[in-house]
Amino acid sequence: MQITAYSYAGCLGVRTQKTYRQGQILKLVTRERVTSQDELRRRLRQLDLRVTQATLSRDLRELKLVKTAEGYKPLSAVAEETASLPPLTRAVREFLLDLRPAQNLLVLKTPPGGAQPLAAAIDGERWKEVAGTIAGDDTVLVIAPHRRARAEIQRRLEDLIR
Amino acid sequence: MQITAYSYAGCLGVRTQKTYRQGQILKLVTRERVTSQDELRRRLRQLDLRVTQATLSRDLRELKLVKTAEGYKPLSAVAEETASLPPLTRAVREFLLDLRPAQNLLVLKTPPGGAQPLAAAIDGERWKEVAGTIAGDDTVLVIAPHRRARAEIQRRLEDLIR
DNA sequence: CAGTGATCTGCATATTTATGCGTTCAGGAA
DNA sequence: TTCCTGAACGCATAAATATGCAGATCACTG
Incomplete structure (x- = not known):
């Protein structure tokens, strides 16, 4: 039995989907190649997350994801220090x-x-x-x-x- | 006595400044905060390296430098593997x-x-x-x-x- | 050397990303 | 309640980045 209860993102008030969305972004990006914010936007839409590219630009910065030739990748904590x-x-x-x-x-x-x-x-x-x-x-x-x-x-x- | 003979970049034919330029880019970027390709272009010009933003875009990709909120940084070999x-x-x-x-x-x-x-x-x-x-x-x-x-x-x- | 293919680069422009500003709304404070 | 304040977000657009194409030069080869 897999419980897999992702996202109790609603706990802070349903209004803000930010946290949940950012989690999904991280998940998406670590699993597949996403090469532009607009592509990411389309993938998120399939998950019923509708946001604009502007918001994604802000999300990516907060998540410290960087654009590489092979798509967005997390900038490892190592690289940061x-x-x-x-x-x-x-x-x-x-x-x-x-x-x-x-x-x-x-x-x-x-x-x-x-x-x-x-x-x-x-x-x-x-x-x-x-x-x-x-x-x-x-x-x-x-x-x-x-x-x-x-x-x-x-x-x-x-x-x-x- | 510091010999410090940087750049015998001419060894493959003086024409191509690519190798030397990329070395300088790496040096610049690891030392100071460079937040756009155009800014990098201006810094290089001070070193008598005149190239366009287009070339820098290609250089940065080859050098695997990524744009972060704090400027361009090397995507460490670690992060790559x-x-x-x-x-x-x-x-x-x-x-x-x-x-x-x-x-x-x-x-x-x-x-x-x-x-x-x-x-x-x-x-x-x-x-x-x-x-x-x-x-x-x-x-x-x-x-x-x-x-x-x-x-x-x-x-x-x-x-x-x- | 003339010919050929690869590399490097600029130019112009397409594509992508960042951001100033305004709106909305949740969460208090009074 | 009503009034703040700040966070989240979209819109429009500015800023930055990527790229197709063409010209130039170099490295070879025959």
Whole structure:
């Protein structure tokens, strides 16, 4: 027996359907690909929820759903907290895919386009162990004066990963 | 000495500034709040990168940057893989904040509006241990026939968290 | 090199999203 | 009750974003 009593949304006064509607939006969006607010509006209409696009624009903002190439998606809580971290921490978590030492050098791998911002973030720290950085498209070369310094930089970066 | 040789973007032929530009976009966007493509266009112009809004629209898509109330943000790799996970896994990771047992019941806490989709996802599994679910706004009550079943459901949900 | 296909980009415009303002109504306070 | 106040919402439209198409340049290939 599935009880499945969705929506006792009426408990705050039947007038406002906002809470119930937003729940349905979340449900819809996590299940299927919805690529525009107007499409969402039509899907909701099938559930007897009639609202305008304007209202959906407001709902989506409140629910922190963002438009991606694959439709609206929740901006995970993880991604959010990210915004308040120090620049280097953010950059490392966002872009650093791989890290390999080579004598006094450190080779960092990132997704395409990620090298520039990662290198910028490292430069921003002004660590004295860093002689310089060279950033391509998906690779950053960090140059240290000697192996000992390289090891220290490596340790710090690895610490930031989690 | 900071070498900081950004941008040897010319390496594939000077003509295309795409790679370099996208690197700068990433850098800009992770550092400051950019709320529209036109604003981004103006910031880039200060770096001597002159492109139209149309190009930025394409860049942002390629870089998987999404528009949020606080400006454009990277859709973290984490959030992405999420899209391909089973519905219940997604729902749990996205919405489940807290989980507490009470005899044969399980009380799940979610952010506002998250209860409906989470309950729907649980229902979708059609587990025989689940007698039914009741979803409010930020709370789901999962009803099991007895404590043993509740423990099993709890175990499965906890497994999904990570 | 001439030819071919792929990529990048701008332009113009279609499509989509955001928002100022006005209305309605629920929930108090008096 | 009657009068507030604030939330929810639609309407109209402004603002922002996406895209079809065409021109330009590059990377190859023969």
